Amino acid sequence: xxxxxxxxxTIIIGVGGCVGYFYASNIIxxxxxxPAKGPQTGRNINRANKVRPWLFLFPAMxxxxxxxxxxxxxxxxxxxxxxxxxxxIGLGNYANLFAEEAFRTAVFNNLLWVLVVPAMxxxxxxxxxxxxxxxxxxxxxxxxxxxxxxxxxVGASLIWKFVYSANPDIGIINSIRDSMxxxxxxxxxxxxxxNFFLMFILVWIQTGFxxxxxxxxxxxxxxxxxxxxxxxxxxxxxxxxxIKVPQIMGTIVVVxxxxxxxxxxxxxxxxxxxxxxxxxxxxxxxxxxFMFRDDGRATAVAFVIMLLVLPVMIWNIRQARxxxx
Amino acid sequence: MDNIAGQNQGGKIAVNITVIILxxxxxxxxxxxxxxxxxxxxxxxNSGWWQAPFSVDLNFRxxxxxxxARQEGDLYVLEGxxxxxxxxxxxxxxxxxxxxxxxxxxxAPDEFAPxxxxxxxxxxxxxxxxxxxxxxxxxxxxxxGPTVYIAAETPPRFTLLNYDTVLNANGMDRAFINTLxxxxxxxxxxxxxxxxxxxxxxxxDFPGRGVLIAAVVGLLVVPLQLALVPLLSLHxxxxxxxxxxxxxxAHTGFGxxxxxxxxxxxxxxxxxxxIEGAKVDGATDFQIFTxxxxxxSFPALASFAIFQFLWTWNDLLVxxxxxxxxxxxxxxxxxxxxxxxxxxxxxxxxxxxxxxxxIAVPLIVFFTMQRYLVRGLLAGSVK
Numbered sequence: 001x002x003x004x005x006x007x008x009x010t011i012i013i014g015v016g017g018c019v020g021y022f023y024a025s026n027i028i029x030x031x032x033x034x035p036a037k038g039p040q041t042g043r044n045i046n047r048a049n050k051v052r053p054w055l056f057l058f059p060a061m062x063x064x065x066x067x068x069x070x071x072x073x074x075x076x077x078x079x080x081x082x083x084x085x086x087x088x089i090g091l092g093n094y095a096n097l098f099a100e101e102a103f104r105t106a107v108f109n110n111l112l113w114v115l116v117v118p119a120m121x122x123x124x125x126x127x128x129x130x131x132x133x134x135x136x137x138x139x140x141x142x143x144x145x146x147x148x149x150x151x152x153x154v155g156a157s158l159i160w161k162f163v164y165s166a167n168p169d170i171g172i173i174n175s176i177r178d179s180m181x182x183x184x185x186x187x188x189x190x191x192x193x194x195n196f197f198l199m200f201i202l203v204w205i206q207t208g209f210x211x212x213x214x215x216x217x218x219x220x221x222x223x224x225x226x227x228x229x230x231x232x233x234x235x236x237x238x239x240x241x242x243i244k245v246p247q248i249m250g251t252i253v254v255v256x257x258x259x260x261x262x263x264x265x266x267x268x269x270x271x272x273x274x275x276x277x278x279x280x281x282x283x284x285x286x287x288x289x290f291m292f293r294d295d296g297r298a299t300a301v302a303f304v305i306m307l308l309v310l311p312v313m314i315w316n317i318r319q320a321r322x323x324x325x
Numbered sequence: 326m327d328n329i330a331g332q333n334q335g336g337k338i339a340v341n342i343t344v345i346i347l348x349x350x351x352x353x354x355x356x357x358x359x360x361x362x363x364x365x366x367x368x369x370x371n372s373g374w375w376q377a378p379f380s381v382d383l384n385f386r387x388x389x390x391x392x393x394a395r396q397e398g399d400l401y402v403l404e405g406x407x408x409x410x411x412x413x414x415x416x417x418x419x420x421x422x423x424x425x426x427x428x429x430x431x432x433a434p435d436e437f438a439p440x441x442x443x444x445x446x447x448x449x450x451x452x453x454x455x456x457x458x459x460x461x462x463x464x465x466x467x468x469x470g471p472t473v474y475i476a477a478e479t480p481p482r483f484t485l486l487n488y489d490t491v492l493n494a495n496g497m498d499r500a501f502i503n504t505l506x507x508x509x510x511x512x513x514x515x516x517x518x519x520x521x522x523x524x525x526x527x528x529x530d531f532p533g534r535g536v537l538i539a540a541v542v543g544l545l546v547v548p549l550q551l552a553l554v555p556l557l558s559l560h561x562x563x564x565x566x567x568x569x570x571x572x573x574x575a576h577t578g579f580g581x582x583x584x585x586x587x588x589x590x591x592x593x594x595x596x597x598x599x600i601e602g603a604k605v606d607g608a609t610d611f612q613i614f615t616x617x618x619x620x621x622s623f624p625a626l627a628s629f630a631i632f633q634f635l636w637t638w639n640d641l642l643v644x645x646x647x648x649x650x651x652x653x654x655x656x657x658x659x660x661x662x663x664x665x666x667x668x669x670x671x672x673x674x675x676x677x678x679x680x681x682x683x684i685a686v687p688l689i690v691f692f693t694m695q696r697y698l699v700r701g702l703l704a705g706s707v708k
Contacts, residue, residue: 003569003654007506010573014514022521026611052610053531060522060581061537066559067552067578068544074555124347131344141344143695145351150691151684152639154658158666158680159354162361162673167370170673172357175373204351212702236336261546268641272662284642287550291646295554302550313546320542324535 018059025055072306079299093300103301105279106286109195110264110308113282116196118259120203122252125210129218130240142215146208153205153268160201161273164188189278198280201269206262210255217251218244257312264305283308361677363483369673382425383479384434385413389459389470401449401463407475408457416479426476427453434474445471487678496652497679500660504638504683506569507648507656511576511637512630518577519584520626524614526585527592528600538589544582552579553646560647569654572647579643580633587632590704591625592618628701631694635687657683 029051030036034044082089097103128145132138148156165171166186168178177184187197221244229243245252267284274280276289283305290298360374371383387410394403408414408422416422426435429445437443439455449463451471461471491497525531526538556575557567565571595618603613619626637643641658648654655664661679691698 003506004502006569007510007573010510010570011513014510014573015517018514018517018521022611026609030609049610050531053525053529053534056521056525056529056610056614057537059518060585063518063578064541064544064581064585067556067575068547068582071552071555072547074559075551078554128344128347131340131347135340135344138344141348143692144348146695147355147688147691148351149698150635150687151355152641152658152687154641154662155639155680155684158661158676159358162357162374162677163354165673169371169373170369172353172373172375175375204354207351209702212699216703265548265550268658268662271641272666284548284550288642288645291553295558299551299554302548302553305548305550309546309548313543316546317539317543321535321539324538 021059022056026052029055075299075302075306078295079303081296083294083296085295089296093296094304097297097300097304102281103286106281106283107304109280110282112195113199113202113263114260114308117199117202117206117263118256120199121206121259122210122214122256124203124207125212125255126214126245126252128207128211129215130244133215133218142208142211145211148205149208151205153201153266154272156201156205157269157272160204164197188274188280191279194274194278194280198269198273201273202263202266206259210259213251213255214248217248221247257315261309261312264309358677358680361673362487362681363485364674365482365484365486366672366674368479368482369677377483378481380478380480382435382476383416384474384476385410385416386431386434387413387473387475389461389473391467391470394467399464401465401467403461403463403467403470405459406457407453407459407473413475413477417477422457422477422479424453424455424457424475424477428474429471431474435476447471487674488682491675491678491682495665495675495679496655497657497660497682499652500655500657501682503654504656504658507572507576507644508634508637510573511580512633514573515577515580515584515633516626516630519581519588519629520619520622521614522581522585523588523592524610524618526589528613528618529610541582541585541589545586547582549579549642553642557646567647567649569648572643575643575647576633576637576640580636583632584629587629587701587704588622588625591622595621624697624700625704627694627697628704631690631698632701634690638687 029048034048034051036045036048038044078085079093080088080090082092128142132141135141151159162170163172164187166174166184168174168184171184173187174184188194190197225243225247226239229239234243265284267282267288270276270280270282270285271288276285281289283301287298287301287305290301357374360377361369364374364377367383368377372379385407387407389403389405389407389410391403393405394401396402407424408417413422424439426438428434428436429443429451430436437453439453442450442452445451445461445463447469448465449461449467449471451459451461451473453459453473453475457475457477459473461467492501526534526541552575560566560568560571560574565574599617599621600613603617608616639658641662644656644659645663648656648659650659650663652660652664657679661676661683665676665679
């Protein structure tokens with residue numbers, strides 16, 4: 001059976017199965033288990049309504065549990081075993097990792113990514129959001145800056161491979177250097193700074209996201225506060241930094257943390273651009289170098305990433321609970 | 326009035342210029358890729374894409390046959406036109422090429438200006454004119470024609486050859502279909518599952534609801550990396566292994582937190598009167614869900630569908646792990662990252678074309694459905 005047919009069949013079975021499950025389970029609940037008739041009608045309706053939410057929730061909870069909760073435990077458990085998975089070595093994988101130069105480089109680079117990418121993307125996003133606000137062609141400008149969001153990390157990497165190429169007839173950077181009489185360089189091989197060239201690709205992708213959210217937040221600021229500041233003689237910069245930014249601080253933090261989480265997951269850019277060479281390894285790409293070869297190490301790296309994400313996760317949950325109250 | 330520098334004309338111009346620069350910086354790399362995908366390999370490696378609309382100096386080699394040689398007095402003469410060489414003629418279909426320099430050695434193909442006479446090592450004097458005509462004079466009989474190198478202004482040429490190669494010879498057509506095969510079920514299946522759960526979390530009252538919502542928010546940020554090893558071994562042990570079924574299930578699971586979160590946030594905001602009115606009229610939860618909630622939630626469903634579509638189409642990580650690595654199941658991102666970049670690393674035309682084929686569909690989706698995407702983003706970020 002060709003994959004295409006298999007795909008169609010899966011859609012039919014998947015969607016049909018879902019509809020069938022929800023329909024049938026509700027019917028069974030109402031007609032068979034707790035029928036709304038006979039001597040216990042009222043009690044049965046109440047009982048049925050107590051069970052029903054779980055009918056609605058079951059498929060999602062099952063999939064979430066299996067595909068996201070179980071792996072957290074499963075990965076940690078697996079990371080305590082050796083490469084073949086038959087010998088318990090405690091925290092041995094973690095000890096080996098921290099003893100390794102490459103791992104420390106990856107952690108250091110990852111910290112750089114976490115510091116630089118969210119800061120730059122949020123800053124540029126805020127800048128564009130403010131500048132294009134009430135501009136005649138602002139929506140077109142925003143749409144074009146938002147566009148890289150649709151492009152895959154692999155596609156974006158290829159796009160920037162052209163820009164960074166060491167050949168002055170292909171790479172625009174080296175073409176400019178060439179016309180100034182400088183010899184060509186490969187930006188991806190300059191120690192330390194090559195990390196920043198890679199980071200810029202992600203900034204290029206994420207600025208649009210920051211811009212869209214912050215732009216909506218700027219529009220949500222009450223006009224009166226701005227008018228009052230202007231009447232009091234504030235100049236445009238004061239209005240921006242002292243009136244507008246404080247009012248959208250919450251949104252800025254949300255954008256910042258969302259991009260931070262993303263930074264900790266993206267391995268595609270490093271993988272396609274340098275393959276982790278020239279000291280550009282970051283944790284997600286470092287993990288992939290062990291995938292299929294040493295599951296013990298791979299899961300240990302993954303768990304280190306989880307630990308880095310944990311503070312943001314806890315903060316998000318607390319925010320969500322606060323909001324519900 | 327409240328623009329950062331919008332109070333005077335000068336400020337307005339400065340803002341406009343800044344935005345123009347930013348937009349160009351954001352747009353140019355993609356345009357470069359797009360232009361490059363229509364250029365021939367020689368053109369790409371001889372001039373930047375930003376010069377694509379202009380002529381380039383390209384080097385050609387002509388092997389002149391000796392059979393036209395004749396005797397003029399004491400001299401043996403060979404005359405002809407280099408643009409008649411079949412290979413060169415192919416590059417100048419309308420026959421209006423012009424020689425900007427010529428040479429007789431491969432290391433210095435542009436040693437002499439047109440019109441100069443140069444001594445050949447094999448004896449004789451060669452002159453090449455700008456129009457490509459040449460004259461070789463020699464005291465000896467000419468039994469072997471010289472090899473002449475010329476640099477000629479080549480008009481800009483755009484071609485679909487790269488697309489032909491990428492789609493037919495490189496198997497990108499197969500990868501395209503594989504990507505579609507992965508994407509569509511992985512986009513559709515989570516929607517229904519998530520919609521029911523979101524309704525329960527938004528409009529049904531039961532103990533533990535708050536905890537479940539918090540759990541969904543927490544799961545939003547779980548790194549996928551954790552899931553790879555345990556789930557792959559789970560899939561292998563229950564017989565799914567690395568397969569399309571496996572990747573559909575994986576994408577469904579990974580997409581659910583965002584789906585549930587987005588849809589719940591949207592459904593909570595639906596007017597309470599409608600739902601309570603329906604309940605008073607005796608509608609069951611199942612009826613309320615299918616007849617009222619689902620149609621009203623269309624914008625949120627569309628938002629999530631676009632997200633999930635873009636995410637699964639663009640994904641490299643999950644495809645690398647949950648699909649077999651053979652060509653018959655490679656998706657486009659894997660094909661480009663593992664196959665083309667390795668074996669065709671230097672063929673920029675092929676790379677540009679492959680990349681453009683892979684980003685074309687997301688770009689179309691993006692520009693046609695931007696409204697829903699923005700709405701989804703605004704609803705989806707934890708506020």
